Amino acid sequence: MTELSKLDLLASKIGSRHVVVAIYGLGYVGLPLALRFAEVGLKVIGFDIDADKVRKLNSNESYIERITPEKLLAARTAGFEATSDFSRTAEADALIVCVPTPLDAHRAPDLSFVTNTVDSLMPYFRSGQLLSLESTTWPGTTDEILAPRLRAQGFTPGADCALVFSPEREDPGNPDYGTKDIPKVIGGATPRCLELGTALYQLAIRTMVPVSSTRAAEMTKLLENIHRAVNIGLVNEMKIVADRMGIDIHEVIRAAATKPFGFVPYTPGPGLGGHCIPIDPFYLTWKAKEYAINTRFIELAGEINHYMPHWVVGKIADSLNEQGRSVKGSRILVLGVSYKRNIDDCRESPALEIMDLLRGKGAQVAYSDPHVPRLPKLREYEFDLESVNLDSESLRTFDCVVLTTDHDGFDYDLLAKESMLLVDTRGRFTTAGNIVSA
Missing domain, CATH: 3.40.50.720 (NAD(P)-binding Rossmann-like Domain)
Incomplete structure (x- = not known):
C-alpha cells in the first residue's frame, strides 16, 4: 500500500x-x-x-x-x-x-x-x-x-x-x-x-x-474577535465620555440602534472577558511586528478595555465617598463572576479583576453568582470564596453591591430595593437614589 x-x-x-x-x-x-x-x-x-x-x-x-x-x-x-x-x-x-x-x-x-x-x-x-x-x-x-x-x-x-x-x-x-x-x-x-x-x-x-490557506483561516478568526474588541473599546470609551457629560450611554445606544442601516449596537461593560476577545487581538499585534507594522488601532482598543475595571473601581470609590465611606473596610458584594451572562465560565472575567483591585484597596469582597457556586482555582488570582445567597437580610450586610454580570437569574427588583448602594456596570437599572451607573 x-x-x-x-x-x-x-x-x-x-x-x-x-x-x-x-x-x-x-x-x-x-x-x-x-x-x-x-x-x-x-x-x-x-x-x-x-x-x-x-x-x-x-x-x-x-x-x-x-x-x-x-x-x-x-x-x-x-x-x-x-x-x-x-x-x-x-x-x-x-x-x-x-x-x-x-x-x-x-x-x-x-x-x-x-x-x-x-x-x-x-x-x-x-x-x-x-x-x-x-x-x-x-x-x-x-x-x-x-x-x-x-x-x-x-x-x-x-x-x-x-x-x-x-x-x-x-x-x-x-x-x-x-x-x-x-x-x-x-x-x-x-x-x-x-x-x-x-x-x-x-x-x-x-x-x-x-x-x-491555513493562514487565511487563522486571520479570519482574529478579524472576528478584533472586530468585537475594537467596537467594545469604542463603546466603553463613549461610556466614560457620556458619564462625564451626565448622559445615559444606554439610552443613546438604544436610540442609535433604531437606525435600520449603518449601525451595529455594542453595549459597554466593566471590561472584556472570556478566553478570546481580551487575548486574541494581541496575537496579531505581536505577529505584525515581524512585518514592521504597528497595529495602533487594535492596541488602543486593548488599552481602553483593559482600563475599564479600574474605571469601575473608581466609580465605586466615588460612590462610597458620597456616603461618607472609604473603600478600605467596606463590605462589597460583586454580582456575577462569569465573563458573560448565564454561563459558568470565569476565564479573563473583568469581575475578578475588579474584586482583586477592591481587595487591594482594603475592601472585604464577596460575590454572588448562580452559575458559579465556588470560585475555581485561577492562575491570576487567589480567592477562596463561595457564592453568597441573595435575600433581603444578606444584601443589607453590604455597604456596596456591584453588578458586573447581568445573569437572568438575579432578582433585580430585590437588588434595587434592598441594596444600600448599587453600582450598575451593565445598564440594567435606571439611575436613581441608591443606584449608580458605572
Missing part, C-alpha cells in the same frame, strides 16, 4: 463514517465538539492532562454547566471515552487540538499548550492521519509550528498525512447557535488537506466555509 493510498483510506473512512476522532483538550471548546462527533455516531477519544476531568467524564460527571450528565451518558453510550494516555493517539484517524492559547506576562503569545500537546502526540502519529488545530493563534502558526514538527518525523502534509486549521467559534450560553449550527471556517496546508478536513467536519457541522 502506497503512502498516497493511506490518504485515500482516510477519505474512505470519513465517507463511511468509520473514522475515529481524537479531541485534545476537553474544555469549553473541545468537550462540546467531542460530544457532537459522538452524537453523529463516530467513535471519539477525548484527551486531557487533567486526570480529574478524565475521571469525571468517564463517570458521567460534568464540570461545564451546560453539559448535563445525560449528554455525557449518551456520548459514552455512543462510544466516547476520555483518557490521559497519549499513546492512544495511534487508534485515531483525525486528531483535533483544542487547547488554550493565552498571553504570557509580557502580552506575547504563549503557544506552550499547543506545542506541548503536539509534541506529546507526535511519537504516536502515523501515516494517514489528519491533524487539525482549532486554538486561536497568529497567522502562520500551522505552517511554521505544526508543519515542521510533522516533517521532522518524516511526514509530509498532503502526501502521507493531512494538516488543517479550523478555528473554534463556540458561543457559550447562546440558545440559537450550538456547535453544529455555527458555520465552520477551514484552511488546509494543501488542497488535499482541505478536502479531507472539510469532509471530516461536514459529518458534524452543517455549514463549512473553506478558505485558501
Whole structure:
C-alpha cells in the first residue's frame, strides 16, 4: 500500500463514517465538539492532562454547566471515552487540538499548550492521519509550528498525512447557535488537506466555509474577535465620555440602534472577558511586528478595555465617598463572576479583576453568582470564596453591591430595593437614589 493510498483510506473512512476522532483538550471548546462527533455516531477519544476531568467524564460527571450528565451518558453510550494516555493517539484517524492559547506576562503569545500537546502526540502519529488545530493563534502558526514538527518525523502534509486549521467559534450560553449550527471556517496546508478536513467536519457541522490557506483561516478568526474588541473599546470609551457629560450611554445606544442601516449596537461593560476577545487581538499585534507594522488601532482598543475595571473601581470609590465611606473596610458584594451572562465560565472575567483591585484597596469582597457556586482555582488570582445567597437580610450586610454580570437569574427588583448602594456596570437599572451607573 502506497503512502498516497493511506490518504485515500482516510477519505474512505470519513465517507463511511468509520473514522475515529481524537479531541485534545476537553474544555469549553473541545468537550462540546467531542460530544457532537459522538452524537453523529463516530467513535471519539477525548484527551486531557487533567486526570480529574478524565475521571469525571468517564463517570458521567460534568464540570461545564451546560453539559448535563445525560449528554455525557449518551456520548459514552455512543462510544466516547476520555483518557490521559497519549499513546492512544495511534487508534485515531483525525486528531483535533483544542487547547488554550493565552498571553504570557509580557502580552506575547504563549503557544506552550499547543506545542506541548503536539509534541506529546507526535511519537504516536502515523501515516494517514489528519491533524487539525482549532486554538486561536497568529497567522502562520500551522505552517511554521505544526508543519515542521510533522516533517521532522518524516511526514509530509498532503502526501502521507493531512494538516488543517479550523478555528473554534463556540458561543457559550447562546440558545440559537450550538456547535453544529455555527458555520465552520477551514484552511488546509494543501488542497488535499482541505478536502479531507472539510469532509471530516461536514459529518458534524452543517455549514463549512473553506478558505485558501491555513493562514487565511487563522486571520479570519482574529478579524472576528478584533472586530468585537475594537467596537467594545469604542463603546466603553463613549461610556466614560457620556458619564462625564451626565448622559445615559444606554439610552443613546438604544436610540442609535433604531437606525435600520449603518449601525451595529455594542453595549459597554466593566471590561472584556472570556478566553478570546481580551487575548486574541494581541496575537496579531505581536505577529505584525515581524512585518514592521504597528497595529495602533487594535492596541488602543486593548488599552481602553483593559482600563475599564479600574474605571469601575473608581466609580465605586466615588460612590462610597458620597456616603461618607472609604473603600478600605467596606463590605462589597460583586454580582456575577462569569465573563458573560448565564454561563459558568470565569476565564479573563473583568469581575475578578475588579474584586482583586477592591481587595487591594482594603475592601472585604464577596460575590454572588448562580452559575458559579465556588470560585475555581485561577492562575491570576487567589480567592477562596463561595457564592453568597441573595435575600433581603444578606444584601443589607453590604455597604456596596456591584453588578458586573447581568445573569437572568438575579432578582433585580430585590437588588434595587434592598441594596444600600448599587453600582450598575451593565445598564440594567435606571439611575436613581441608591443606584449608580458605572
